[in-house]
Amino acid sequence: MGQRTIIPFGPQHPVLPEPIHIDLVVEDEKVIEAVPSIGFIHRGLERLVEKKDFVEFVYVAERICGICSFIHGQTYCQGIEEIMKLEIPSRAKYLRTIWGELSRIHSHLLWLGLMADAFGFESLFMHSWRVREQVLDLIEATTGGRVIFGSCKVGGARRDITPEQMTWLLKQLEVVEKEMHLIVDVFMNDSSVKHRLCGVGVISKADAISLGAVGPTLRASGVADDMRLLKYAAFGELDFEPISRTEGDSYGRCAVRCAELFQSVDLIRQAAAKIPAGEIAVKVTGTPSGEFFSRVEQPRGEVVYYIKGNGTKNLTRFRARTPTFANVPPLVKMLGGCELADVPVLVLTIDPCISCTER
Amino acid sequence: MAFFQMKKMILAWTFRKPVTTSYPFEPRKICPGSRGRLDVKISECIFCTICDKRCPTQALDVDKVNKKWRIDRLRCISCGYCVEVCPKKCLLLTGDHGIPTVTKEMETF
Amino acid sequence: MIDEQTIIDVMPETLVAETRKLCEQGYRLVQICATRLGEELQMDYSFDLNRKFVNFRFLLPKLGGRVPSITGVFFCAFTYENEISDLFGVQVEGNALDFKGNFYTTAMKHPFIQDAVPASVPAPAKPGVQ
Ligand code: SF4
């Protein structure tokens, strides 16, 4: 038996510019135990609802996270609409679906890039981000923002996609899809990538459920659970089947995200074909009174908002449980027993977004 | 299983122009509809202060009495809420994203 | 309604037993949260099985509330339990991975049960006025 050493990982670490700190107890090259600590940048956004009125708070909700910003805004709006019993126009629902899926593509490409960076494949990283840049251009042209979309509001959407833009968007998506095939091919088939990912950090199906994993981390372990099956926005009218894998290792999680890229492209195509004409927003009158747990699937997994209003223009409670928060316990489990050199890869496979975890 | 799956892509990109531009010498191509700097047509403004009251970041300060419209550019998040609520439609988000600044100043119109 | 949500009232004493029942049926823990309602705290424990949402709820006094830990059933509850003990000052008994108030770094203790922003934190002034 070797000597036990404690190695601190983060909050500043070259592989992940986000403030998570993990104490790794290592014996020789094996990690025996990992103790996470977060909380370096707790912003207390949840209490800001007492200052901002419920319509303005969309802007704060969007800024909880810089990557899934649109879906945060959407989750919040859906929660409020559910409490106020607002029926938003069908076109707005489709618009939200399209933007939500665009943001999933851009988030997964970002993750693929970071992942390539974590196992030291710099050129793959650059190419993933080059393709992501094209997706960001699509987002900017349709919503006006590159990462903070700002196009969702309580009662519908703030912008419309014109038919010409839609045609252009679909044409560009074809280009992006072709490029994505090239990149995904490397991730799925390259021997050096497989060597780093296969069999690393295996989480069994039972563990994934009992540890509360969400999103691709859960689906890679054989549980086909996706909040989009709740049929929020326009998902009820689209053909959709969650993607799951049975490996449960890092390669499985990577494969789930790769497959979701093309699934999102497909969903956007379906939505573009079915989108009805009409209004994009309804007028909001009154104030929310009631409570709702709003659940939406983000690129990283399920996000839960608890919204409670008391009939005034400020909410009583707003609580956000972001997917990374739920994925910390599975991460701790993965780290126990892994090689020290695999730690960066494992930390990245849950797609950590610490800043949104701490709100 | 393939060894160095990326060789084709890397070879192809060896002979292409880089996708990055040499900013700031070559300014970024701005796509239409981008939300950038807030612009005001001050001659049409009636100083109703609606934009001031609605701005979520309190970036605007409209003085009814002295007919002054001021904006803190560093606070503005380019959300466009003021553009929506302005009764005279004299506010506009331009595609231009402005230049870097080193001081915190209010811009007065 | 996009999502059927069942809210069940439980007692803090029976919480662990009820949770174990759900765990055996294959539910997963979605979240734990506390909400301040005047002088009381409302505790919510949410679970999910194939998108069926079940929520346990009970009330605690604002100060000095104690709850048993459910980390024995769902280990992943430790993050949520540390969170409520840091932000709301609820005492969680038997947490398997207790950070003892160091999970979040906050400027003041238990910020979410304080009444208003203390005077030492100036309210954001109107631009130009300061
Ligand atoms: S809302 Fe329009 S008209 Fe009124 S003060 Fe602002 S810019 Fe002027």
Ligand code: SF4
């Ligand atoms: S764009 Fe938004 S942040 Fe900027 S001045 Fe207008 S309302 Fe305020």
